Amino acid sequence: MKIWHCRKKQQKISVLQVSDVLVVIPAFNEVESIGQVVDQVAAFGFQTLVVDDGSVDQTAYVAHQCGAHVLSLPLNSGVGGALRCGFRYAVENGFTAVIQCDADGQHLPNHLSDLVDATNRTHAHMMIGSRFGSERTTHDPSLLRRFAMQMLSKVAQRATKNIITDSTSGFRLIRQPLLGELALNLPAYYLGDTFETVVVAGRAGYHVEEIGVAMAPRLHGTSSSGNFRSILLIGKVLTTVLLGIHFRLRRLK
């Protein structure tokens, strides 16, 4: 692995290879789509870890049959909890970075390499795949939800001192040392693993960037949160961040 020094932060930055990256897919009752998603990710040469979040269907079995590493959580713990377990696995098994990706097929695997390339180019600790940064995206939230997301983005931009248009995107690359910190501290509640993590990482001095990605329609199923619930949860997480009662990370030295 090639190691060189980033002058800006005066720390060792490794150039990421595909083999250094583990694609972590949290999945809850996604038997209809998980096989296709794992196959697509594997076609781009990435190792895949499916974290089965207490599914009652054959999600874990199908993922295993398709060649993915599988972690089966006995209890449903939410996307954040499943991701944290995946991050722990990545750290324990020597991966330098993870890409978190949804199990419903909305995140296009051809953007996995784009995330890696952009990370190598910018030396970011977190590279977000923004749904609003591409003309090809099919993501079209309601007006109210879009407004709420813009508010979140403003807070995220302030924390990261960078342009962040989609702080709630669940498609992102996270590398060490931020990965190790999140493996210990990532919260399990809704938006804690996305928006709150961006803000907390920014406030702790980590480098957060984003690139535009296209998004596909779901292969199967519907969103777990309706508009009203989403707005409520956005309000909750915004309050958490504005009051400073969010989780903490050790500051980047």
Place this chain on the structure above:
Amino acid sequence: MSQQVAQALEIAAVALVFTVSILYLAQRQRISFRYTVGWLTLCVISAFTGLLIPMIKPLAAKLQLDAFALIGASAIIILLALCIQLSISISGMQKQLQQLNEDLALQKKAAEDFRAASK
């Protein structure tokens, strides 16, 4: 019967109802021993609150409160403190449960990998 005695008896009756409820839950293993003891202690204190009224009165007068208002306020403060303690306890348990959940999944995967490697 004076009004004061009547109020003391009412408080004691309510405390008795709570005591019976706590004992009922404890006998059915719905509350752990630790919490049973805590709640029963509170019930006993509440049952005898009526007897403390003559002692509370001077303090209540200093605070420009009725004795029963002072008792009510004290009860709310104690219950709030208990609720906060329980919130801390539950939050800690949630964290432990999540940790256990993850550990179990990771251990299972490690065991599966080990089995596959040793075949």
